[in-house]
Amino acid sequence: MSIATATDEDVPLFGRLVRQHRVRIRLTQRELxxxxxxxxxAIRDLEQGRARRPRQxxxxxxxxxxxxxxxxxxxLEAAATEGRTGWAVKAGYEAGxxxxxxxxxxxxxxxAETAVLYGELATGAERLVTVIGIDGVxxxxxxxxxxxxLHTTGGTPxxxxxxxEPAGGDRLAALVRAAAEQLLHPGPATDDIAALVETIADRPPLLVLDGVPATADPGRLVTLLRDVPGLRVMTTADRPLGLPGERTFLxxxxxxxxxxxxxxxAVQLFLNRARRVRPDLDPDPADLDLMAGICRRLDGVPGALHAAASWLIVYDLATLHRCLHDDPATLLNHLTSPDAGAGLREALERRLAGLPAADRxxxxxxxxRGDSFDLTDVTxxxxxxxxxxxxxxxALLLHGLIRPAYRAGQAWFRILHTARAAQLCAASIRG
Structure with a gap:
């Protein structure tokens, strides 16, 4: 009788060692x-890999x-230590x-957006949600x-x-990061995904993968969702992942x-950020009109509003309003404020460059042609x-370059001022 079996590679080292030693001295599982x-x-589960974390x-x-x-x-003790490390991670995860x-x-x-996504994920109506939109939105x-x-109202892990960001945190965070890398990039699967499945299987969480890159190959997420039936996954990305069952949220x-x-x-957010720079700011109706004009010019993109508000350390509202309306290049220059930690101009340029030729x-x-259109205009x-x-x-909607609107029951679309400015600047450079 051969000691090895077809499933040995799926059994942790501890279980394989126990079986090898037992067979070597001719003991049955009952005798051991x-x-x-x-x-x-317990002996059988250890040898077959169903139990992977033996106690000391x-x-x-x-x-x-x-x-x-x-x-x-x-x-044998060294092999068991690996299992106890995994057991400690699982125990910590299940403790709270x-x-x-x-x-x-x-x-x-x-x-409204929060309520919709919360409802879908809380009920399990959606298990894989990808939030997309223009950078800074x-x-x-x-x-x-x-x-x-989900965590505070339902106790969802x-x-x-x-x-x-660089990997860091406790052992659970390190496991999640290692498994995420394996889930999103091609190559041989490692024990990290299996360890994550075993850790969360009894208490399925919400797994959030923030900032999935365009180069990702996320097919293993489908397998993970199948292996952990109660798991829900929410990702943020530039574009849909293209997976079966994915719910794309623009x-x-x-x-x-x-x-x-x-x-x-948009105005409330801008005012909130402006008061971080100018705590004494108490806008009158004329100031509020200027703020509304700034917000329209920046399309209501939160990242752009943050960047623009940081310039109030230098400008008054009227000057900022004038700068943002002068010309496209000036508008974009004010989206690269280091104080706001934003590089929206570069992000817009990358997004435009990544468009397929026909869409570009x-x-x-x-x-x-202008800043708004409908489908008839396109045809x-x-x-x-x-x-x-x-x-x-x-395709332009999913790239975050235009936004939909409805007027008298008819759909039309508005080009974001920031995206149009980036396109006009790029065209002037090429010209």
Whole structure:
């Protein structure tokens, strides 16, 4: 009888060693159980890999029953240590629901979006959600708000992994990061994914992968969702992941209400950020009108509003308003404020450069034409059929370069001022 089996590679080293030593001295599982005072089921589960984290007293009893010498006992204890490390991670995870990071700023004007995503994930109606939108629109902040609400209202464990930041944290965070790298990049699978599955299987969490890169190959996420039935995954990314069952959530910029500019989410957010620079700021109606104009010019993109507000350390409101309306290059220059930690100009340029040629040509033509359009304008401009025009407009929407609106029951679209400025600047450089 051969000691090796077809499934040996799936069994941890400890289980393989126990079986090898037992067979070597011609003991049955029942006999080893009698000598060690451990149940037959426990012996079987260890040898078959169903139990992977033996306790210290279990290791001692088995080593005594197998009559191992000093070296063999040390090897068995070393193999068990790996299992106990995993057991400690699982025990820590199950001791209390893991929490998302603490928010460092206030979320403004996203109650509807938060409620929709919270409802879908809380009920399990959606298990894989990808939040997309233009850079600076607040994808991470929305994901954090949804994750926090799930954690605080339902006790859902939240495993949060920011992919753009260096790995760090405790052993659970390190495991999540290592598994995330394996989930999103091609190559041989490692034990990290298996260890994550075993850790979370009894208490499925919300797994948040923040900042999935365009180069990711996330096919293993589908397998992970299959292996852990109660798991929910939320990602933030530049574009949809293209996976079966994925729910793509397009996050649009904040709005400026024409009838009540001062009460608009975009203006409220801008005022909040402005007071970080000018705590004494007490806007009168004329100031609020200027703020509304600034917010419209910046399309209500939170990252752009943060960057612009940081310039109030130098400008007054009227000067900032004038600078942002002077010309496209000046507008973009004010989105690279180091104080705001934003590089939206570079992000916009990368996004435009990444467009397929046909979509880039269409966007350039639309920018030359004006700042709003409908599907009829696209068919007239290109000569394409209505379905082809709809496909192209959808691509621009998913790239975050335009935003939808509805007027008298008819859909139309507005080009973001920031995206149009980036396109016009790029065209002038090429010209």
């Amino acid at each position: 159980a009698d000598f060690s005072t451990i149940s037959v089921r 007293d279990t290791v001692r009893l088995i080593a005594d029953a197998l009559r191992l010498g000093p070296r063999a006992r040390a090897d 629901p893991a929490a998302p990071p603490l928010a460092t700023d206030l979320q403004v004007g996203r109650e 607040g994808r991470t902040r929305l994901a954090l708000e949804v994750a926090t609400r 939240v495993l949060w992994c920011t992919l753009a 996050l649009n910029p904040l709005t400026v209400d024409e009838t009540d500019p001062a009460g608009s989410p 040509d269409l966007f350039e033509a639309l920018c030359r 007239t401009l290109t000569g394409w059929s209505l379905p082809d025009s709809g496909r192209a407009v959808r």
